[in-house]
Every structure is written in structure tokens, then in C-alpha cells.
Amino acid sequence: MLWKRKKTAIQTISYDPARQTAVLKCSICNGEQTAGFQDKETGKFQEVMLIQNDSDLNLFQKTYGVKEIKKIY
Numbered sequence: 001m002l003w004k005r006k007k008t009a010i011q012t013i014s015y016d017p018a019r020q021t022a023v024l025k026c027s028i029c030n031g032e033q034t035a036g037f038q039d040k041e042t043g044k045f046q047e048v049m050l051i052q053n054d055s056d057l058n059l060f061q062k063t064y065g066v067k068e069i070k071k072i073y
Contacts, residue, residue, distance in 0.1 A: 013037075013048060015064050022066040024051065028073050035060040038072065045072075 015022075020037040025045060027033070033051040038044070048064075051057050060066065 012063060013046065020046075022064065022069050024057075024069045024071045026071055026073050035069070038070075 015037055019041070020039055023036060023038045023045065025034045025036060025047075034047050034049070035051050035057065036048040037046045039046075049056065049060055051060065057069075061069070
């Protein structure tokens, strides 16, 4: 029997690099990481997806064309 791996689909949101910065919000308590965008003017964080491994991070970067991600705690 062959098993096929499900492709992960994420719902995309609008991303404006002029107004937002791609960030990886990291918990200092449990190490959980969430990718999203932070408004440059207000500092408000918009969560996009949970990052559990390098594959998730690569998917986020590829989906939004992000090369660098700033870490915030």
C-alpha cells in the first residue's frame, strides 16, 4: 500500500512590504513559533501560520516571497 502525503494549503492574506515586516514570533516559554506580519507603524502582529519545522517556514517564505524574517519575542 502506498501512502500519499497531503499537501498543506494555507489561506493567503494580503501582505504589503512597504507597510509590514515579515516576522517570526517566538515564545520564550515553550518555543512555539508563529509566522506573520507586523505593521511598521502600529506594531500590531497579524498571525498567518504556526511554524513547526523548516518545511513550514519554507512554505511561508515561498508563499509570500519573503527572504528575511525578523524574530520577535
